[in-house]
Amino acid sequence: MGSALLLVPRRFFRMPQRAQAFVAQVDDYQRDIADAITRSIRELGVSPEELKGKRILLKPNLVETASGAPHINTHPLVIRGAVEAFLKLGASMVVVAEGPGHRRDTLAVFEESGLADVLTEDRIPFHDLNYLTGYELPNAGRQSRLKTLTFPALFQEIDWIVSMAKMKTHHWAGATLSMKNLFGVMPGIYYGWPKNVLHQVGIDNSILDINATLKPHFAIVDGIVGMEGDGPIMGDPKKAGVLVMGRNLAAVDATCCRIMGIDPYQVSYLERADNWLGPIAGTSIEQRGETIATVRTNFNLIDTIPAHRGLRLV
Amino acid sequence: MSLNGSLGSELTRRALPGGGYTDRPHGLFRSDATAWGILTARALGLSLEDIDTNCGRLVLEQGQDGRVRISPHYPECYWPTALAILAWQGSPSNQAAQSLAIRFLLNTTGIHFAKKSESPSGHDTALKGWPWIENTHSWVEPTATCVMALRMAGYGEHNRVHEAVRMLLDRQLPHGGWNAGNTIVFGHELHPMAEGTGSALASLAGVVAEGQVVRSLDYLQGEVDRLRTPISLGWSLIGLAAWGRWPATGPALVERCLSNQSRYGSYDTSSLCLLALGGFAGDPKTYSPFFQRLNLNPASTIVSS
Numbered sequence: 117m118g119s120a121l122l123l124v125p126r127r128f129f130r131m132p133q134r135a136q137a138f139v140a141q142v143d144d145y146q147r148d149i150a151d152a153i154t155r156s157i158r159e160l161g162v163s164p165e166e167l168k169g170k171r172i173l174l175k176p177n178l179v180e181t182a183s184g185a186p187h188i189n190t191h192p193l194v195i196r197g198a199v200e201a202f203l204k205l206g207a208s209m210v211v212v213a214e215g216p217g218h219r220r221d222t223l224a225v226f227e228e229s230g231l232a233d234v235l236t237e238d239r240i241p242f243h244d245l246n247y248l249t250g251y252e253l254p255n256a257g258r259q260s261r262l263k264t265l266t267f268p269a270l271f272q273e274i275d276w277i278v279s280m281a282k283m284k285t286h287h288w289a290g291a292t293l294s295m296k297n298l299f300g301v302m303p304g305i306y307y308g309w310p311k312n313v314l315h316q317v318g319i320d321n322s323i324l325d326i327n328a329t330l331k332p333h334f335a336i337v338d339g340i341v342g343m344e345g346d347g348p349i350m351g352d353p354k355k356a357g358v359l360v361m362g363r364n365l366a367a368v369d370a371t372c373c374r375i376m377g378i379d380p381y382q383v384s385y386l387e388r389a390d391n392w393l394g395p396i397a398g399t400s401i402e403q404r405g406e407t408i409a410t411v412r413t414n415f416n417l418i419d420t421i422p423a424h425r426g427l428r429l430v
Numbered sequence: 431m432s433l434n435g436s437l438g439s440e441l442t443r444r445a446l447p448g449g450g451y452t453d454r455p456h457g458l459f460r461s462d463a464t465a466w467g468i469l470t471a472r473a474l475g476l477s478l479e480d481i482d483t484n485c486g487r488l489v490l491e492q493g494q495d496g497r498v499r500i501s502p503h504y505p506e507c508y509w510p511t512a513l514a515i516l517a518w519q520g521s522p523s524n525q526a527a528q529s530l531a532i533r534f535l536l537n538t539t540g541i542h543f544a545k546k547s548e549s550p551s552g553h554d555t556a557l558k559g560w561p562w563i564e565n566t567h568s569w570v571e572p573t574a575t576c577v578m579a580l581r582m583a584g585y586g587e588h589n590r591v592h593e594a595v596r597m598l599l600d601r602q603l604p605h606g607g608w609n610a611g612n613t614i615v616f617g618h619e620l621h622p623m624a625e626g627t628g629s630a631l632a633s634l635a636g637v638v639a640e641g642q643v644v645r646s647l648d649y650l651q652g653e654v655d656r657l658r659t660p661i662s663l664g665w666s667l668i669g670l671a672a673w674g675r676w677p678a679t680g681p682a683l684v685e686r687c688l689s690n691q692s693r694y695g696s697y698d699t700s701s702l703c704l705l706a707l708g709g710f711a712g713d714p715k716t717y718s719p720f721f722q723r724l725n726l727n728p729a730s731t732i733v734s735s
Binding site: 180223224232304305306308310421 | 662
């Protein structure tokens with residue numbers, strides 16, 4: 117009896133949680149993205165008092181750049197839309213910050229992705245998280261052997277952290293969305309390039325530890341054009357035509373998975389996050405905006421990649 | 431800001447009264463910034479007394495086993511050790527610290543393992559170089575800086591350096607260039623990056639035949655004119671100079687990169703110094719002792735691009 121209980125996933129012993137996720141249909145990057153994000157934030161019940169005077173940090177997914185592959189990174193116009201939305205809703209300050217794991221030259225990705233043009237024009241500050249002196253927090257997730265996690269000191273001056281991920285398949289983690297995107301907040305000076313400390317203690321463990329410890333406040337996933345196949349870098353562009361948003365990152369990522377035709381219970385870190393960091397069951401997530409059925413488009417999965425096997429949502 | 435004009439005063443502004451350099455203007459002491467600052471101060475011909483003070487400050491960041499840490503609270507982050515060896519080179523009062531640091535590097539590796547037949551990775555995971563952080567895999571840039579440091583300190587024939595050279599060649603992308611250190615994953619060749627390519631080329635100059643890296647040289651030469659940021663441009667200019675391919679456009683590229691601070695904000699000290707050293711690599715009057723010690727003569731081999 118005792119050993120049989122050990123085989124039952126932990127999520128079955130947790131109290132059910134509930135969350136909302138909003139799916140906004142946005143056909144291309146020339147649409148009024150700021151308006152779509154503003155309306156979504158309001159629909160999700162974020163009150164003006166919650167954002168008034170707040171300092172917001174937007175964390176995009178800037179990985180690396182390659183000719184003809186803008187779908188690697190969160191699109192600059194989505195970031196511009198989020199900046200405008202949060203300022204319009206009362207935030208006192210919005211900054212954008214990233215610490216890429218693949219490239220030591222963060223400014224090169226900032227420049228070549230087109231984000232530098234947008235933020236310079238809008239006079240929005242950008243911070244390179246890889247070189248900022250850090251501060252330590254006890255590892256609240258305790259999934260890996262890391263006793264503490266070191267975050268950029270800048271975060272101590274921020275009220276809201278918003279994960280602005282790209283909707284992509286991932287050849288190690290299955291899918292990379294708002295939770296996995298937070299690898300990029302860990303400074304390279306403490307975690308390396310790539311952030312191999314996090315790989316050595318387990319990618320899934322690290323995703324859970326970072327999210328449990330940092331407790332991010334909001335997620336916006338750029339699925340207008342995402343990536344399928346051999347993501348997060350070498351995959352093909354895949355138009356899903358959506359932005360997915362919400363306060364709870366696990367619920368947002370589970371919703372993204374369903375849009376991508378992926379079963380979130382087959383993505384290990386999401387299954388482990390269920391009813392701990394947030395709900396991933398379809399019945400526990402109040403879907404606002406578009407229904408999943410109307411926007412679902414299966415992202416290509418590759419049989420030879422072990423992390424992709426068995427992911428398809430039936 | 432210009433390389434030969436205001437760079438020296440900018441560096442002085444970032445110097446701390448007790449020695450060492452801050453990571454950025456009005457920032458905090460950092461060992462990597464201090465090592466790069468010392469190398470740049472030497473190239474600029476700044477006061478030897480100040481350089482000695484800064485070298486001494488760097489010694490305070492050294493652990494008992496010889497590692498030089500990003501800060502004492504993070505002993506596992508020992509990647510500045512190679513930079514410290516470079517900074518201490520030729521400084522008699524820091525010879526003991528340098529020897530200890532060399533011994534540390536020679537006795538330290540990252541995590542390595544025999545490659546399994548079903549591995550999705552293209553590179554040889556058993557070949558040892560050096561990691562950024564303790565108990566992680568070896569990667570290109572830390573291995574390149576360790577090779578440079580050990581060669582400069584007279585350990586070029588050590589087995590660890592020979593193996594690291596093999597490791598770097600193994601991590602070279604089939605179509606040329608290096609990135610952080612992954613070549614092929616799940617059958618796809620990954621993208622090269624200027625900073626990885628520049629640092630690897632600098633470390634391999636004089637050790638391997640040009641034919642072994644010619645695709646990487648061609649890649650970098652094709653890239654350099656479009657680079658606008660200090661880490662990529664600095665390493666690229668150093669790497670090209672090491673092979674006699676410092677571009678004729680170099681001064682303009684450095685100038686443009688310096689002026690881009692109006693766009694990006696002030697560069698952190700390490701990046702600024704790396705850019706400066708890349709710029710000095712092409713100037714016969716000011717080129718850095720950093721290159722002299724590698725027995726390179728970049729100024730005589732400038733090519734048109």
